[in-house]
Amino acid sequence: xxxxxxxxxxxxxxxxxxxxxxxxxxxxxxxxxxxxxxxxxxxxxxxxxxxxxxxxxxxxxxxxxxxxxxxxxxxxxxxxxxxxxxxxxxxxxxxxxxxxxxxxxxxxxxxxxxxxxxxxxxxxxxxxxxxxxxxxxxxxxxxxxxxxxxxxxxxxxxxxxxxxxxxxxxxxxxxxxxxxxxxxxxxxxxxxxxxxxxxxxxxxxxxxxxxxxxxxxxxxxxxxxxxxxxxxxxxxxxxxxxxxxxxxxxxxxxxxxxxxxxxxxxxxxx
Amino acid sequence: xxxxxxxxxxxxxxxxxxxxxxxxxxxxxxxxxxxxxxxxxxxxxxxxxxxxxxxxxxxxxxxxxxxxxxxxxxxxxxxxxxxxxxxxxxxxxxxxxxxxxxxxxxxxxxxxxxxxxxxxxxxxxxxxxxxxxxxxxxxxxxxxxxxxxxxxxxxxxxxxxxxxxxxxxxxxxxxxxxxxxxxxxxxxxxxxxxxxxxxxxxxxxxxxxxxxxxxxxxxxxxxxxxxxxxxxxxxxxxxxxxxxxxxxxxxxxxxxxxxxxxxxxxxxxx
Numbered sequence: 001x002x003x004x005x006x007x008x009x010x011x012x013x014x015x016x017x018x019x020x021x022x023x024x025x026x027x028x029x030x031x032x033x034x035x036x037x038x039x040x041x042x043x044x045x046x047x048x049x050x051x052x053x054x055x056x057x058x059x060x061x062x063x064x065x066x067x068x069x070x071x072x073x074x075x076x077x078x079x080x081x082x083x084x085x086x087x088x089x090x091x092x093x094x095x096x097x098x099x100x101x102x103x104x105x106x107x108x109x110x111x112x113x114x115x116x117x118x119x120x121x122x123x124x125x126x127x128x129x130x131x132x133x134x135x136x137x138x139x140x141x142x143x144x145x146x147x148x149x150x151x152x153x154x155x156x157x158x159x160x161x162x163x164x165x166x167x168x169x170x171x172x173x174x175x176x177x178x179x180x181x182x183x184x185x186x187x188x189x190x191x192x193x194x195x196x197x198x199x200x201x202x203x204x205x206x207x208x209x210x211x212x213x214x215x216x217x218x219x220x221x222x223x224x225x226x227x228x229x230x231x232x233x234x235x236x237x238x239x240x241x242x243x244x245x246x247x248x249x250x251x252x253x254x255x256x257x258x259x260x261x262x263x264x265x266x267x268x269x270x
Numbered sequence: 271x272x273x274x275x276x277x278x279x280x281x282x283x284x285x286x287x288x289x290x291x292x293x294x295x296x297x298x299x300x301x302x303x304x305x306x307x308x309x310x311x312x313x314x315x316x317x318x319x320x321x322x323x324x325x326x327x328x329x330x331x332x333x334x335x336x337x338x339x340x341x342x343x344x345x346x347x348x349x350x351x352x353x354x355x356x357x358x359x360x361x362x363x364x365x366x367x368x369x370x371x372x373x374x375x376x377x378x379x380x381x382x383x384x385x386x387x388x389x390x391x392x393x394x395x396x397x398x399x400x401x402x403x404x405x406x407x408x409x410x411x412x413x414x415x416x417x418x419x420x421x422x423x424x425x426x427x428x429x430x431x432x433x434x435x436x437x438x439x440x441x442x443x444x445x446x447x448x449x450x451x452x453x454x455x456x457x458x459x460x461x462x463x464x465x466x467x468x469x470x471x472x473x474x475x476x477x478x479x480x481x482x483x484x485x486x487x488x489x490x491x492x493x494x495x496x497x498x499x500x501x502x503x504x505x506x507x508x509x510x511x512x513x514x515x516x517x518x519x520x521x522x523x524x525x526x527x528x529x530x531x532x533x534x535x536x537x538x539x540x
Contacts, residue, residue, distance in 0.1 A: 002369065011527040014291045020540040021284045021337070021380050022361050025373040034537070036527045061368065067291070083368050085361055091292050098331065098353050099272065103295040110291050111523040119521060126428045130403075158396045161431050165522070251389060252435070253381040257281040257306045267304070270290040 003054045004030045007047060007066040007077055011111045012036040018087050019065030030063075038068060044076040051080040069105040110270070118168065118269050125164035125171075125268075132172035133157055138189030141172055145265055147193055148173040150200035151229040152220075153210045155247040155255060159200070162252045167260070168268030181232040186240060198259055199237040199244030204230050206248050273301045273324045277317060277336040277347055281381045282306040288357050289335030300333075308338060314346040321350040339375040380540070388438065388539050395434035395441075395538075402442035403427055408459030411442055415535055417463055418443040420470035421451075421499040422490075423480045425517040425525060429470070432522045437530070438538030451502040456510060468529055469507040469514030474500050476518050 004023065006015040012034050023030055035047050054062045062082040068074040078084045092103045113119045132140055134157065141147060146163070148156045148171060156173035163169040180187055190197060204227045211221035219225055237244045243262050247255050260267065274293065276285040282304050293300055305317050324332045332352040338344040348354045362373045383389045402410055404427065411417060416433070418426045418441060426443035433439040450457060460467060474497045481491035489495055507514045513532050517525050530537065 011523045017287045113521045251383045
């Protein structure tokens with residue numbers, strides 16, 4: 001098995017996202033090691049020794065994906081017995097030429113708190129999602145960017161949290177209750193904010209599987225109940241012209257991006 | 271201002287992370303457009319027209335960061351009046367040669383549900399974080415990977431959610447209450463799981479600022495109270511030998527990665 005190292009003087013999240021995206025195209029298993037916060041020469045030499053050990057033990061050159069600003073530290077890592085891929089610097093030179101501006105590797109850093117205002121608005125969005133989760137209150141819907149609606153356990157909460165944490169967007173969520181579904185009517189708090197509503201739906205079998213893990217052999221997790229709720233809610237989405245998507249075969253990332261695409265709302269943070 | 275397009279046949283999240291990491295090194299403002307789910311030639315031609323418009327209006331070549339598997343669609347985009355950067359394919363060829371294996375761009379996809387087992391465990395981790403947020407229950411601590419402890423509003427909840435959503439790790443959190451702090455003793459449920467405890471602390475002024483936004487001019491947000499709680503909690507961390515970090519100047523990503531580094535726990539998902 002090939003060994004892969006993700007090495008950075010920051011969180012190494014960018015190196016991981018990049019390396020993983022490239023390696024996901026190869027139908028091979030890999031062993032992954034992440035080394036964040038590479039901040040001094042001792043640590044860099046220890047990492048180099050670990051990379052070299054991996055080569056000597058396996059006989060296969062390890063792959064190293066790195067993002068390291070400091071040249072001395074970077075040179076220690078790239079002198080390892082490994083194939084090193086420096087995706088930032090590979091692109092910085094042509095972009096410098098194109099923009100006619102020199103890069104300043106210390107100007108900004110990703111995944112840090114350099115932009116405190118952005119950072120606070122992101123944490124506020126997480127708090128908003130938690131305070132307005134699961135219909136616990138409808139009083140703050142005026143402040144919502146989006147209000148997700150759907151049956152219980154169709155994927156609303158993880159989507160709200162992802163949109164808040166990654167994109168800084170304020171998303172409330174409201175689970176339709178029996179009364180809403182039998183009357184086929186939106187409750188008043190939702191009516192007043194109907195332009196913010198976005199629906200989620202899900203395959204009935206998948207919903208039953210999820211509810212079964214949550215509350216086994218209950219009315220809540222019965223196949224018939226799942227089918228009934230979904231058919232009523234989808235009727236309501238159509239009647240009220242609420243845009244909606246099926247979450248069954250989509251990840252939280254895909255659902256979140258589809259919602260942004262359909263609503264035209266843009267992410268606040270990168 | 272330069273315009274930047276992130277174009278992908280998937281969520282475009284990888285293209286955004288990559289492009290943003292590169293551009294964050296340039297001390298310039300950019301206007302960003304993200305185009306996910308580029309799935310047919312009509313959409314590709316419309317995006318090309320939009321890119322070309324941007325060039326003709328500004329006189330500056332737009333930058334395009336793209337990850338597009340389909341060659342026809344990719345060729346439409348790369349024939350735009352723009353500087354196009356294809357970071358996946360730039361690295362795929364040398365890695366193919368190194369590994370002696372041909373890449374299969376459709377083999378796996380990032381940010382999708384291709385690995386359902388991984389995906390379910392990630393959503394379970396989010397549910398675990400929510401069910402075990404803010405000390406609401408201590409009964410499920412046996413199932414925790416980590417239990418974050420600290421005063422109210424020191425950053426525990428966003429960190430738990432990030433570790434769950436991005437890394438698939440089960441993290442509970444417990445806010446110390448008056449009784450714990452005045453007695454300087456861990457409650458029994460924490461004692462039984464002390465090897466899982468990880469402490470967060472924060473600067474007193476920053477804590478006061480955060481609490482003030484939450485509950486203005488209360489005992490909770492008084493400077494003296496913030497200082498008292500933090501000093502008691504830090505004493506407890508030292509007495510009980512609980513590892514801890516200061517969250518004041520760190521993002522959720524940095525805190526999360528530091529916790530993984532200190533505990534040796536490895537992320538479950540990429």
